Amino acid sequence: xxxxxxxxxxxxxxxxxxxxxxxxKGGHGFKSRLSVLGFTPGTEVRMIQNFGHGPTIVEIKxxxxxxxxxxxxKIIIEESDNDGDxxxxxxxxxxxxxxxxxxxxKK
Amino acid sequence: xxxxxxxxxxxKITVALTGxxxxxxxxxxxxxxxxHQHVGNWPGKTVERKEGTCKFNNYxxxxxxxxxxxxxxxxxxxxxxxxxxxxxxxxxxxxxxINAANLERxxxxxxxxxxxxxxxxxxxxxxxxxxSHRMKIEHKVLQSALGIPVIPMIATKGIGIKxxxxxxxxxxxxxxxxxxxxxxxxxxxxxVLERIESLIENETPEPYKTKWIAIKLLEGDEEITRxxxxxxxxxxxxxxxxxxxxxxxxxLAVASGRYDWIGRLTRAAIIRPKVGQVTITRIxxxxxxxxxxxxxxxxxxxGLIFWLTYSIGAPLQDILDQYLVQGSSxxxxxxxxxxxxxxxxxxxxxxxxxxxxxxxFIPILLIFFFIFGFLEDVGYMARAAxxxxxxxxxxxxxxxxxxPLFTGFGCNVPAVMGSRIVxxxxxxxxxxxxxxxxxxxxxxxxxNYLTPIFFGKLAPMVSWGLxxxxxxxxxxxxxxxxxxxxxxxxxxxxxxLPLYHIPNFKTIVIFVFNNLKSFIVRAGTIIxxxxxxxxxxxxxxxxxxxxxxxxxxxxxLTPIGRVVGFDWRMILATLTSFTxxxxxxSTLSILYGKMNENGGLAYILKNTISTSSALSFLVLQMxxxxxxxxxxxxxxxxxxxxxxxxxxxxxxxISTIGGIATYQIANIFLT
Numbered sequence: 001x002x003x004x005x006x007x008x009x010x011x012x013x014x015x016x017x018x019x020x021x022x023x024x025k026g027g028h029g030f031k032s033r034l035s036v037l038g039f040t041p042g043t044e045v046r047m048i049q050n051f052g053h054g055p056t057i058v059e060i061k062x063x064x065x066x067x068x069x070x071x072x073x074k075i076i077i078e079e080s081d082n083d084g085d086x087x088x089x090x091x092x093x094x095x096x097x098x099x100x101x102x103x104x105x106k107k
Numbered sequence: 108x109x110x111x112x113x114x115x116x117x118x119k120i121t122v123a124l125t126g127x128x129x130x131x132x133x134x135x136x137x138x139x140x141x142x143h144q145h146v147g148n149w150p151g152k153t154v155e156r157k158e159g160t161c162k163f164n165n166y167x168x169x170x171x172x173x174x175x176x177x178x179x180x181x182x183x184x185x186x187x188x189x190x191x192x193x194x195x196x197x198x199x200x201x202x203x204x205i206n207a208a209n210l211e212r213x214x215x216x217x218x219x220x221x222x223x224x225x226x227x228x229x230x231x232x233x234x235x236x237x238x239s240h241r242m243k244i245e246h247k248v249l250q251s252a253l254g255i256p257v258i259p260m261i262a263t264k265g266i267g268i269k270x271x272x273x274x275x276x277x278x279x280x281x282x283x284x285x286x287x288x289x290x291x292x293x294x295x296x297x298x299v300l301e302r303i304e305s306l307i308e309n310e311t312p313e314p315y316k317t318k319w320i321a322i323k324l325l326e327g328d329e330e331i332t333r334x335x336x337x338x339x340x341x342x343x344x345x346x347x348x349x350x351x352x353x354x355x356x357x358x359l360a361v362a363s364g365r366y367d368w369i370g371r372l373t374r375a376a377i378i379r380p381k382v383g384q385v386t387i388t389r390i391x392x393x394x395x396x397x398x399x400x401x402x403x404x405x406x407x408x409x410g411l412i413f414w415l416t417y418s419i420g421a422p423l424q425d426i427l428d429q430y431l432v433q434g435s436s437x438x439x440x441x442x443x444x445x446x447x448x449x450x451x452x453x454x455x456x457x458x459x460x461x462x463x464x465x466x467x468f469i470p471i472l473l474i475f476f477f478i479f480g481f482l483e484d485v486g487y488m489a490r491a492a493x494x495x496x497x498x499x500x501x502x503x504x505x506x507x508x509x510x511p512l513f514t515g516f517g518c519n520v521p522a523v524m525g526s527r528i529v530x531x532x533x534x535x536x537x538x539x540x541x542x543x544x545x546x547x548x549x550x551x552x553x554x555n556y557l558t559p560i561f562f563g564k565l566a567p568m569v570s571w572g573l574x575x576x577x578x579x580x581x582x583x584x585x586x587x588x589x590x591x592x593x594x595x596x597x598x599x600x601x602x603x604l605p606l607y608h609i610p611n612f613k614t615i616v617i618f619v620f621n622n623l624k625s626f627i628v629r630a631g632t633i634i635x636x637x638x639x640x641x642x643x644x645x646x647x648x649x650x651x652x653x654x655x656x657x658x659x660x661x662x663x664l665t666p667i668g669r670v671v672g673f674d675w676r677m678i679l680a681t682l683t684s685f686t687x688x689x690x691x692x693s694t695l696s697i698l699y700g701k702m703n704e705n706g707g708l709a710y711i712l713k714n715t716i717s718t719s720s721a722l723s724f725l726v727l728q729m730x731x732x733x734x735x736x737x738x739x740x741x742x743x744x745x746x747x748x749x750x751x752x753x754x755x756x757x758x759x760x761i762s763t764i765g766g767i768a769t770y771q772i773a774n775i776f777l778t
Contacts, residue, residue, distance in 0.1 A: 028327050031359075032327065033599070033601060035358060035362035036178040036215060037603075038212055041359065041363065042363070049392075049396060051398060054497060055496055055600060057392075057493075057604065060212075061209070062212065063209055063603055063604075064392075064604040065602070066489075066496075068600030070599075070600075071599055
């Protein structure tokens with residue numbers, strides 16, 4: 001049976017809420033480093049601090065890991081109904097969208 | 108007598124000590140080896156290598172402290188060093204130190220180590236931290252589940268160390284039934300793994316194992332992929348590459364497989380508290396990592412460090428200056444009356460004036476490093492890096508770069524060396540390039556000496572203003588260098604925030620001792636030699652400073668001096684700062700002191716040098732090439748002539764531009 005899940009990035013997870021890791025995006029070195037720290041599909045992660053801008057702190061495998069916002073955006077989690085969404089500041093989202101466009105254009 | 112020696116001959120056991128960061132590995136190493144340790148570098152690398160010996164029963168354990176790493180991938184040089192040592196040097200035993208409060212994640216490294224074929228012993232450290240967080244680890248359950256020894260320890264209290272040593276002996280003498288449970292790859296990739304294994308079976312070079320190579324290939328390991336590509340013939344590699352290409356996500360299957368293995372083993376062994384239990388760490392971090400309050404707290408702590416360092420350290424330095432420097436100079440004048448002048452000059456101006464003066468900074472450095480080491484041991488420094496990441500980010504640096512850069516306020520040498528904690532080579536290079544711009548204690552001493560003379564009551568403002576200016580230039584330089592040489596790359600910000608814990612006095616003392624020792628050694632060697640050489644240039648060929656080679660050089664550079672508002676004496680003072688920054692003051696006093704026998708140096712300076720010249724002198728000093736000791740350290744840490752020369756040229760350029768700009772602008776306003 002194929003399970004269809006709604007996903008979003010970890011950077012939108014509200015402080016105090018827990019989610020399940022679905023997937024990782026980005027370069028190989030980056031993904032490898034994260035998987036070593038426990039960010040593998042099916043693992044539970046809890047948001048400790050998320051202000052919608054700036055770096056975040058998450059709890060995974062009993063440790064607190066600080067993640068930059070860009071990094072948190074590349075970690076995809078399964079969406080669940082009662083998670084609550086964090087408004088990422090407009091400015092941050094615009095910035096990241098622009099950076100992605102610039103990178104893709106270079107390719 | 109000979110028989111006694113034979114009886115006492117002990118068996119040698121080589122032990123590799125491994126562990127992830129923040130597990131207390133250094134504490135374990137220090138307890139096992141005490142003072143019988145030797146710190147150096149891994150051959151050809153700028154990674155610290157610590158080894159030591161430990162006597163236990165009839166054995167001598169030769170312990171090598173491998174770099175702390177989260178895993179054994181090819182992503183960093185530390186990991187490559189660690190895995191190469193175990194695979195190629197084949198130690199008798201590997202001890203993996205683990206933080207009991209972080210059991211699951213720490214076991215990831217063990218999952219990798221077990222595959223290497225050397226017996227592994229798990230040192231389950233920091234039991235006290237686990238208990239204080241209401242976690243209980245059943246080590247016997249863990250041991251039978253793992254099939255390898257698990258020794259509970261509290262290294263900071265010395266508990267469990269003897270048991271660990273006994274376990275090493277037992278493993279070596281095969282008295283322990285060593286039957287490790289090997290982690291496997293996630294089910295859905297088992298077949299792929301077997302296919303790769305069969306393809307490379309006959310081509311695996313010694314001393315690697317086929318299974319390990321196959322897993323590394325699936326993980327996308329750069330070093331192993333390169334190695335096998337060369338080893339296999341074109342056709343075989345094509346087959347392997349095809350499989351790897353189709354299964355690009357295999358690294359996830361490997362990692363998941365290891366965490367599944369960990370999960371099964373620890374399920375029965377860990378008893379956890381209720382989810383969401385509030386810990387001291389959480390409470391403190393609510394403020395410490397807050398985007399605003401965390402920053403305020405950091406500024407406060409930094410301010411405190413400065414205040415303590417200078418309020419206690421400066422008077423101590425004065426005392427040392429009086430008794431050590433002046434005292435021995437006077438002693439030499441007395442006792443060696445008959446000795447030739449040049450000899451007295453060599454001792455007083457060359458040796459004591461150069462290296463000796465530098466040693467008076469020890470009280471300040473002691474305090475600085477002690478506080479720094481304390482904050483590091485408590486676990487606060489990771490929070491400082493977190494708070495500063497936003498700013499480091501601007502320069503393309505990781506928040507971690509803040510820590511070594513901050514030590515630069517004490518002395519640039521440990522700042523350059525401290526950049527080893529930065530993981531990416533690019534960020535490390537950039538940190539090293541910027542470290543010399545941090546005003547060290549010596550440079551601030553020059554500031555504090557000259558500003559009151561020229562600016563009277565405004566002196567503190569001018570001093571702070573100059574420090575702020577230097578830091579702004581540092582940030583701008585960082586952005587510039589990063590854009591030009593590194594394509595404006597950013598560092599990925601992924602950092603563990605360890606639990607706060609009660610500091611261990613011994614660890615801090617060893618940290619301070621090591622840092623101070625390298626400073627003193629440097630003072631005793633490089634600074635001493637350069638002091639003597641510079642002194643020679645101030646004496647030859649006539650014996651008088653005004654007509655010496657160095658003075659000739661200064662006079663030759665006068666045209667440049669005019670643009671920055673320097674006369675040849677100020678140029679000379681800048682040149683001698685190459686030995687040690689505070690030498691500019693002593694040079695000024697020698698050169699100007701001879702001008703007028705009446706009135707102190709301060710009076711003379713005030714009346715001979717214009718304020719704009721003085722300002723330009725200060726700006727240039729702050730941005731100038733660092734002392735020789737720092738330059739040598741930059742070379743050692745970058746391993747590259749190219750970058751060292753770039754650093755020197757870069758600083759020459761910005762200091763000259765800074766001096767010109769300051770002098771010309773100041774002239775407009777001050778005349």
